[in-house]
Amino acid sequence: MTEEGVSGPAHGEAHGGGLGTRLNWLRAAVLGANDGIVSTAGLVVGVAGATSDRAALLTAGLAGLLAGSMSMAAGEYVSVSTQRDSEMAALAVEKRELREQPEAELEELTQLLEERGLSRDVAREAAQQLTERDALRAHARVELGIDPDALTNPWHAAWASFLAFTAGALLPLLAIVLPPSGWRVPVTVVSVVAALVLTGWSSARLGAAAPGRAVLRNVGGGLLAMGITYGVGVLLGAAGI
Numbered sequence: 324m325t326e327e328g329v330s331g332p333a334h335g336e337a338h339g340g341g342l343g344t345r346l347n348w349l350r351a352a353v354l355g356a357n358d359g360i361v362s363t364a365g366l367v368v369g370v371a372g373a374t375s376d377r378a379a380l381l382t383a384g385l386a387g388l389l390a391g392s393m394s395m396a397a398g399e400y401v402s403v404s405t406q407r408d409s410e411m412a413a414l415a416v417e418k419r420e421l422r423e424q425p426e427a428e429l430e431e432l433t434q435l436l437e438e439r440g441l442s443r444d445v446a447r448e449a450a451q452q453l454t455e456r457d458a459l460r461a462h463a464r465v466e467l468g469i470d471p472d473a474l475t476n477p478w479h480a481a482w483a484s485f486l487a488f489t490a491g492a493l494l495p496l497l498a499i500v501l502p503p504s505g506w507r508v509p510v511t512v513v514s515v516v517a518a519l520v521l522t523g524w525s526s527a528r529l530g531a532a533a534p535g536r537a538v539l540r541n542v543g544g545g546l547l548a549m550g551i552t553y554g555v556g557v558l559l560g561a562a563g564i
């Protein structure tokens with residue numbers, strides 16, 4: 324499971340771009356689904372190497388799906404909560420500074436705007452107008468790069484991770500339990516490869532990277548995972564464990 328959960332990319336977009344943020348969420352969802360596909364495929368193919376018992380496959384696959392999606396959700400919840408705590412602490416500091424030293428804060432905002440390319444006079448004028456309208460919001464956005472009205476909700480992030488992983492994990496789970504015994508592994512491998520082409524391609528496109536290599540790496544990683552666990556499963560099955 325990667326640590327690049329749903330929160331990471333969303334927080335990278337500091338300048339409040341609606342489209343950029345949406346794309347980042349979409350990309351995180353694709354990566355979450357990819358995690359679900361690879362880890363569950365590795366798990367069920369490994370078990371299929373050892374046994375043809377459908378109940379065992381279903382149990383292992385479902386347990387893997389739930390364990391993975393809950394682990395992703397919990398990790399995401401913790402990471403976004405921490406992020407949110409530090410954002411709220413920074414906003415509280417900013418609020419206090421604005422109350423205690425408004426002049427210094429106006430000068431700070433002016434300089435930040437100058438650094439962004441405005442002339443001294445225009446920066447001063449802009450800083451004054453922003454301060455009159457909503458000083459805290461202006462400092463949050465220009466100085467901290469956060470939108471105080473749109474802090475990421477840890478529960479939303481957790482649910483998004485849970486759903487993305489589950490959606491991905493369902494594919495290998497169904498592919499291993501639905502077909503008749505001899506077809507299970509081939510059907511799973513083919514459908515997992517097809518899905519990994521899709522997720523590799525989408526995440527590369529969403530991240531504005533060339534898709535060719537991303538697809539190859541993604542499919543290679545999935546095949547490696549399934550190959551190793553299948554080999555281990557076959558060995559354990561043959562040993563009668």
Ligand SMILES: [Zn+2]
Pocket residue numbers: 417420428431462466
């Ligand atoms: Zn400030």
